[in-house]
Amino acid sequence: MFPALRTVYPALASQFVLLMLGSSVVAAISAEELTAITNTLQSTTFRAFEFYFVATGLYLLMTIGMRLLLHAIYWAIFERSRPAERAWSR
C-alpha cells in the first residue's frame, strides 16, 4: 500500500517533530505558547534556569509522545495487515 508514502514516512515524521520544536520560536513575536509563558514566568520569579529546565522536559515529553504516536500510525497503516510483506522486506 502506497510504497512511496511508506518510503518518505520516517523522514516526514521527523520533520513533523522538528516543526513542533521549531514552533517555540514564535515566542519571539509574543504568541502565547509554552516558551512565551515560560519567559513570562521566569521574568516574574527570576528562577530562569529552573523554568527553562522544566519547559525543556515538557518539549522532550511531547517529542517522545509524538514519535510514539507516529510509530503507531506507521504500524497501523503499513504493517498491521501485511505480515507477509514485512517478512519479505527483511
Added chain:
Amino acid sequence: MSRDFEWPEFLFLLGALRWTIVLSLIAFVGGGVGGLVLAIARTSSHAILRWLAATYIGVMQGTPVLMQLFLAYYGLAVLTGIRIDPWPAVTLAFTMYAAAFLGEIWRGAILAIPRQQWEAAAAIPLAPAAQLRYVILPQAFRIAIPPTVGFLVQLIKGTSIASIIGFVELTRAGQLIVNVTFQPMVVYPLIAVLYFALCWPISLAALRLERRIDAALGIKQHP
C-alpha cells in the same frame, strides 16, 4: 525624528553578518568533531557507547534549540554565579546542537555502506580502526555531503535564534536598526537577502563537489 536607512545602517548589518558567519563556523567545526565521535560511537560494537550516543542525540533532537540556548545561557550563569556574556552560551549551545544532528546524519552515511565493505576490509586484513578510516569513512563521505550541507544551511539560518538572548548577529542587528529607523519592511527583506547570499553559494559549491567526486569515481551524473 528617526534615522533613515542609509549606508551606515547597511554597513552595520554587514558588520553583524560577520558574527553570524563566525558563530556558524565555530558551531559547524565543533559540531563536526563532536558529530564524528557520536557517529562512530553510535555505530560501534560497544552497547554502552551506542546507548550514550543515542541518549545524547535523542535529548538534543527532542528539545528546541531555543530551550538549549536558554539553558546554556542561564545554566552557565548559575554555574559561574555571575551573569555571563552571550558568546560562550551561544557557541556552546549551537556546537552541542550541531554535534547531535551531524552525528545522526553521519551515522546514516556509515550505515549506508554495505556490510560487505567491512568484511572485505577485515579480510585484507585491516584493524577495526583502519577499516573505518581507509574503507568506510571515504565512501560515507560522498553519501554525507548533501545532508551535511543541507544541515549547514539550516544551522546558518538557525543562528538567527541567538538574537533572542541578545547576541548581536545579523538578525539582532536588524532588530536594532528597525528600532531606530522604523522601517521593518526595508530591513527584514534585506536581511533575508543577506542570509540567501550566504547560503546559496554554499549549496552550489556542494553540488560542484558532489559532481567532482562522482566524476572521479566514474559515477553517472544525474540529469
